[in-house]
Amino acid sequence: MKKKHLVTAVLTLCFSFLSGCSQSPIENNVGKEKIQTQNEQKEEGKQQNIFYVKPSQLNVRESHSTQSPIVYKLSRFDKVENIDNNSYVDENEQQTKWYNIKFVNDNNEDKTGWVSSEFLTQNKQDLLSENLKGVDLSNYPKTYEYENNKRQKVKGIYVTINSILGDNLDRLIKLCNESEINAFVVDVKDDYGNMLFKTNASEKFAPKANEKAVSKEDMSKLIKKLNENNIYLIARIVTFKDPIYTEYYPERAIINKETASTFVSKDGLRWASPHDRNLWEYDVSIAKEVAQIGFNEIQFDYVRFPASNGGKLDEKLDYRNNDGDTSKAQTVQSFLKYAKENISPENVYVSADIFGLVGSVPNDMGLGQYWEAVSNVVDYACPMMYPSHYGNSVYGIDVHDAHPYETVFQSAKDSVNRNKHVDNPATIRPWIQDFTASWVKGYIRYDEPQVRDQIKALNDNGIDEYILWNAGNRYSFEQ
DSSP: OHHHHHHHHHHHHHHHHHHHHHHHHHHHHHHHHHHHHHHHHHHHHHHTTEEEEOSSEEEEESSSSTTSOEEEEEETTOEEEEEEEEEEEOTTOOEEEEEEEEEEOTTSOEEEEEEEGGGEESOGGGGOOGGGTTOOOSOOOOOSOBTTBOOOOOEEEEEOHHHHHSTHHHHHHHHHHHSSOOEEEEEEEOTTSOBSBOOHHHHHHOGGGGTTOBOHHHHHHHHHHHHHTTOEEEEEEEOSBOHHHHHHOGGGBOEETTTTEEOBOTTSOBBBOTTOHHHHHHHHHHHHHHHHHTOSEEEEESOSOOOOTTTTTGGGEEOOOOSOOOOHHHHHHHHHHHHHHHHGGGSOEEEEEEEGGGGGSSSOTTTTOOHHHHHTTSSEEEEEOOGGGSOTTGGGOSOGGGOHHHHHHHHHHHHHHHHTTOSSOOEEOOEEEOSOOTTSTTOOOOOHHHHHHHHHHHHTTTOOOEEEEOTTOOOTTOO
């Protein structure tokens, strides 16, 4: 009898022990879920207190009064967090609500101050002017890195079709092997609409583009050679400027209303309409074939409307807007979205060339290139920061070409600050000048010291990538 009771007691003890063990993970999971929920609620509460600055410049004051000392100046789009509020009654006995805000200054330091609530908004779309209608400022999803196509810190050079297919190739490969240069930006579809190698897309949309192109087989051999030299390959595709395409589709070209003829830019080349979805399909189809043959990245150049003197020529030009686009900036961003969504499955990165001044102005310069709208879609934003290309008095500099460090430093600084307005921004990889601009009054000769000055200006702003432009493909780093 005693033996029976002893067995029962042992079994009961074991059952209790096992039950305790089985319940422990459940209790832990409940605890983790509770912590996760609390964190989510905390994050949601924080988001409810996030605001954006509405005016082009906003004084941050020491206390909630217009008479209080100014401690900082914020700019349009700057993000702040409301941590407290209070009311202020002015001399007319008008009461306004003030927020005690937390923000990050130019030195990346957390600071606090007071601003009137009327100058803040929680909706980014409220910040867009009329000529930026339709632009999407939401957090656009991106794949940061592809397993079989790792990101590189690009130090690149521009390479023409003639250079990559001719005698210059071995010289440029030697440059890569003997210097910090590790990437080629290769003309795959050039300014004239010519293809580097024959594509099915060109055969379908503009067969003449294939006439001077090499075969895909020859291109594959060339890529193999470049891969053996560890060269990161970026395909430059000239997007909306396309003389060959407009031969086949004159009804899709931009028209000069005064002459009723196809618009021609200062370089004598015709432009297709950036609104043209047929052209979108053509350029993106090329990009997919380029990705499949072995390029690491697609770079869209001339992904903009033609220079129109800040939009002053718009009345004279018919852009053939037959798709209901509401602004130039929306059109450019919509193309980049279309490109990104169709090219990303090929595990390649997408970049866009933009004017260097785009990061320093609050609009799209009449080009459709609005910093926030481009940076939130592509993987790499490539502003062209050539000192010779900046107008007089920009940044308070007289002859920009003679001040490579100062010009690039300010352009880079502005671009970095603009990227802070974007939830999921592109990596900034500027084009810089490696040519002498003898046509500029007050120009200086550009050699390695001037190139190094520009690189230092980028580095001093936390930018560690660049691409050198020289139309003749002769570079300062060559021994």
